[in-house]
Amino acid sequence: MEAKGDGHVAEILHVFDFPQLYTKPTAQSLLNTLTLLTSAPPSWECSDSEEDYDISVGLNKRRASAATKPRPVQINPEGLTRYLTSIIGNDLGWIYDDNMKEDIWEEASLRLSERSGRSAMPAMSREFRVPTKSGRVDITIHEPALTEDNIGLKTWAASYMLSKRLHTIKLPQSKDKAPPRMLELGSGTGLVGIAAAAVFGSSVLLTDLAEITPNLAGNIEDNRAAIEQCGGSMDCAVLNWAEPFTCQSYLRGLGQIEDARNATYNGSSPKYPVILAADSLYSPEHPRLLVQTIDAWLSHESTARVIVEFPFRDAYVPELGDFKTRMASIGLCVLEEGEESGYDDWASEGGRSEVRCWWSIWGRIPESGR
Ligand SMILES: C[S@@+](CC[C@H](N)C(=O)[O-])C[C@H]1O[C@@H](n2cnc3c(N)ncnc32)[C@H](O)[C@@H]1O
Structure with missing residues (x-):
């Protein structure tokens, strides 16, 4: 936990808080981490009221609800790119479900794209309220x-x-x-x-x-x-x-x-x-x-x-x-x-x-x- 300037204490996660590949983490824990790392564009407004979410992410509909909710934690970007590329470059040999593996690689690629700015993003549909x-x-x-x-x-x-x-x-x-x-x-x-x-x-x-x-x-x-x-x-x-x-x-x-x-x-x-x-x-x-x-x-x-x-x-x-x-x-x-x-x-x-x-x-x- 780290203190923010406004006096609130926010949880800030670092790369070393995430599942490390050498520990052969489960597919689900990797997917959960990648969902946590989603950065929806801020112009897709969020507010504290559940009813006011006006975002739907067409990138990956399965993850839309996760992407639309405010992230309860902050992520320290240091080392994140290397973490994501290490997932993409790993054969994830200990995960036997090929669909899960594909999902993990796809999500890691999307997280990388998001961090490269909009011009690196694939086609998407966005909802504006x-x-x-x-x-x-x-x-x-x-x-x-x-x-x-x-x-x-x-x-x-x-x-x-x-x-x-x-x-x-x-x-x-x-x-x-x-x-x-x-x-x-x-x-x-x-x-x-x-x-x-x-x-x-x-x-x-x-x-x-x-x-x-x-x-x-x-x-x-x-x-x-x-x-x-x-x-x-x-x-x-x-x-x-x-x-x-x-x-x-x-x-x-x-x-x-x-x-x-x-x-x-x-x-x-x-x-x-x-x-x-x-x-x-x-x-x-x-x-x-x-x-x-x-x-x-x-x-x-x-x-x-x-x-x-x-x-x-x-x-x-x-x-x-x-x-x-x-x-x-x-x-x-x-x-x-x-x-x-x-x-x-x-x-x-x-x-x-x-x-x-x-x-x-x-x-x-x-x-x-x-
Ligand atoms: C920065 S974008 C803004 C688009 C949109 N109004 C928005 O705010 O999301 C500028 C728009 O002006 C259009 N534009 C630029 N030069 C133009 C021209 N000579 N004739 C017609 N449209 C032009 C571009 O194609 C582009 O769609």
Whole structure:
């Protein structure tokens, strides 16, 4: 036992507390230890209340319940990698059940992957619990294995924070009192757009680059029934901010192209009264590209809103400033804003990676204020 800084005494286990291979431990004791070493990403929130667990780990369903419970102990990471690799490299000759052996090797490999950061993890499904105006909705998000450096295939902290914030946002009512149509830019795995459809009962178009939309479309389908129960609907399209006016439907066949400059087939405007975006500024080009796309697709009514949440990343502080300047230049101003902290998923060695984010709601600058 070791004392923590806050005065509490926490049990901290060291590698030498675990079953050592030279003692030929039982398969069950090895599996129990490997379960104990599970590090679920912190953005899959845990609380002390059993009812509030909003995590389900698709990695290895047999172990999901163990992975979702708060670990009663802390693990000293020193020597852990060597311990795990020694299990993977051992033939476990004293264990006669081949299935058990396979389970042990698989679990040890997963624990190693978790400690190498998200990019080393296999494909997984994650469940996010999002509050709605009348309760909550559980959203399942599939993230493919990140074999390439494709950041739209994982779910980022800002999107979970924004999803949980949506139910607090009051949008102006339209004349017909119908929920506003919404467009999400750079949806990635789709958490924000799917959550928005549930929270507002809106019809949401989730968009991203062509290579991201197949997984995005799959996530939309996986959640469609739950979202329709909340009165929402979703569609998916390719919208590259570098070609800001055109948007190519993904789910309804790639042939269908909408153009922000043209009226739709029934004469209505294709523009959107609400645009959403999370974690979309991570290159010097992004403020210009994102703002020109917002300008192309945001409707001109005074009730139009842009809702964004971006992390403060040391390398991209100028991009945040550039974004604000460009938003003002297209006639938008901040109506509400704030900062909050969340956690990105696995940092290396299974540690928590705190992310500070800025959220803001933008509206049109009244004519008199220009
Ligand atoms: C950091 S990820 C955030 C994804 C998601 N919003 C989230 O927070 O989990 C940035 C997203 O912006 C998308 N993106 C980057 N450049 C883009 C562009 N030129 N046009 C459309 N989407 C783009 C990426 O494909 C990626 O999905």
